[in-house]
Amino acid sequence: MEPSSQRNYDPNIVIKAANDKFAAGDLEGGQTLFQMALLNWVDDARELTLDQEQMKEAIATLWVAYAHFLRQAKQFKSATEAYEQAIECPVAGTAGRIWVDYGRFLEERGKDRSAQDMYIRALHTGGGLVQDQQDRALLWNEFLELMRKRNSDLTLSDLQQAIAEQEQATPDAVASNKRLRSDSNDSMVGLQQPDANPSSQQALPQETMSIEESRTHVVTASDVDVEHKALEEITNNAQNDPAFMTAWLVRDGTAAPQPPRPLFSPNPPKLKDPTGKELVGEELALQIIQLLLKQSGPTILQVCRGLWMLQGIKEQQANLGLKKVDEVIATSAKELQSKLDERLSVAGAAQSAVEQMNEAELVAFQQKCNEQRQSFLNNIAWEHRQLLWCQQLLLSRLKVPAFEGTTVDSSEMELQSRVCSLLHAAFFLQQRVGQKAHRTMLGSQEERLKKIVAEGGVKTVSKRKKSRFSPKIAPTTQQQMAPPPPFGGNNIPPPPPPPPQMMYGQPPPQMGGYYPPPPPPAGGSYY
Structure with a gap:
């Protein structure tokens, strides 16, 4: 383009x-x-x-x-x-x-x-x-x-x-x-x-009225309560589901936990073909389009947009929390440096012993900073995993292709991410052109894909496997804090540098409905 x-x-x-x-x-x-x-x-x-x-x-x-x-x-x-x-x-x-x-x-x-x-x-x-x-x-x-x-x-x-x-x-x-x-x-x-048949003038309004009435669905308070309880059950499921902890611990092995691959990217993908078949293949793209053409299609896109915004909020919270941790470490380092300088200035003949004591205290301080920062990164990883778990459950409930419950398998999450990229492009386009125009485009794309599939088009992405998770896949290693190098003197080393920005440079506006923090590991949440 x-x-x-x-x-x-x-x-x-x-x-x-x-x-x-x-x-x-x-x-x-x-x-x-x-x-x-x-x-x-x-x-x-x-x-x-x-x-x-x-x-x-x-x-x-x-x-x-x-x-x-x-x-x-x-x-x-x-x-x-x-x-x-x-x-x-x-x-x-x-x-x-x-x-x-x-x-x-x-x-x-x-x-x-x-x-x-x-x-x-x-x-x-x-x-x-x-x-x-x-x-x-x-x-x-x-x-x-x-x-x-x-x-x-x-x-x-x-x-x-x-x-x-x-x-x-x-x-x-x-x-x-x-x-x-x-x-x-x-x-x-x-x-x-006047027409020859006066009743013909009234036939159209009555027919239109009956059509409108047949399409009306009354949402009662009990309906809302049922859906609210179902959503609450999904959001709390990660804490109570033993498979959540088991799957991720098996995947991690001896490595430190790291945030999973997100389902949505900050920006919609640039599609070479509006059908998205280069992302997920012809058959899966056709299934997604047919899902969006159903009466529930606009609602599904709104849910996907909400999940995308929630993911952006989570990234923003993580970045702000990590920044706050680094600021606290920097402030503590300055205070400790001032304390050690003051102690050394009055050491007198015991200067050598004071320097050794200061150096030991500096090493302990550096180790404590590393542990605190790594603990915070671990908390971030587990909270992002819980968010992914809930996203998978919600999209499975909506019967989105490639979502069949929860999984930690890398290949399955890769396919799910591609499906969500296509959904991201869909709700972004619908917001720009309107629901009616978008539905017309989807109808045209459906006809194209039907012809391609009927002619035996090449399927670029296979369907997800049935396994819930695969512990044999080696987990990617998380960036961790290196142990403090030995140093002498009274200069406190700078606090550990923050890792690269996790995902979102400019996340969308905040929205309510945060998920509760996961039970492991011990420590406070960054909310």
Whole structure:
């Protein structure tokens, strides 16, 4: 992906490249070109110092071209979704020509009711999405032509008055497109000539209402209490599960404990392919996408985002705690140095004996500092292990592929980390483009992966093994404090240097819900 500073915001280049792919039979490739260009351009327009009006026109052109590209491929459902994404675009969503083109498309498809709803969303006086007066005038004319199909005597003033009266009667009707679809159909009946079958006008609102009611699920207090207890059981499981201690102690052997490999990285991965098949293979990537396309998909991504933030908080706490330990050691070293200098200044004839005593005290101080610091690092390692244990249990409960309970096996944790990298990219992308646009992208990626898997694509990553943990894998050694070298004189050596930053340079904002500290080893927590 080219840097934003070198990006050429010419929509004609993207349009030509996408059309070339379509001519070569690569519809998905053309869609990907449009989607990636729109994603990057909108992001740049919001974050960089660019000509906003010029970017708005370029992005609007790209949206309209993308919709026409899908219409040319007879992907009419995808074209409708593209128009919906376009009018919700934070940069170009107010461009009148997008709305005009969308309205004409709906009329061509015979969806006059949907076109009527769309015009009301753009033009209603309570804050319509299109504010430019020239664009509004054009949209009013298009709206009037649509309504004259049923009532040829309708005038523009009559139409505007009817819309104003509708807004006064139902001021919240435009807040939701689903509610608008039924409200506006009833309110606009007076503008149309009566149908031969009057009951047909009421059939659509009643059907829509029944669909909405069937999708409603009431969450009761008992449901919340059950889920709360289940979550509490998971977070406390590491302390009570004997397998937690056994697995990690077997893995460590005689080495000091160290923090495990984290499931999430600070930043989302840069994927060469939006499906993520280079990370986890085609079959596993398809399973993940199909999981995210379920009704629970957005919730799973929110849980993953919470686990990522919690991991960042844990890293921040560890870094701050280690910094505090080093500051205490440095302060104690200065105080001891002052004490020893004062003792030596009054030694007189016993200077040699005092120097030996000072040197022994310095060695003891250095050893004590090393032990305290290593004990703190051990506590950090065990708390990160507990966090990983809870993450594995939560993701297993959500039936995320590659998560089948807890494990300390290196190869299995490597695969889990790759899966979480793909989920990280997914919830980051959903936050940028919105849930609806992201779901459309996932649907396109699912179709691509199905074709690849059906053709016998190469699986780059094997599924995890069934073993819970593998004690035969030699653990990687943790950076430990070297024993203090012998030294003489009265100069206290500097405190041991802190290890490299563990993970997060700039962790996300803090959130509540810390896990309780693990039982081993003895010593206080760094919370």
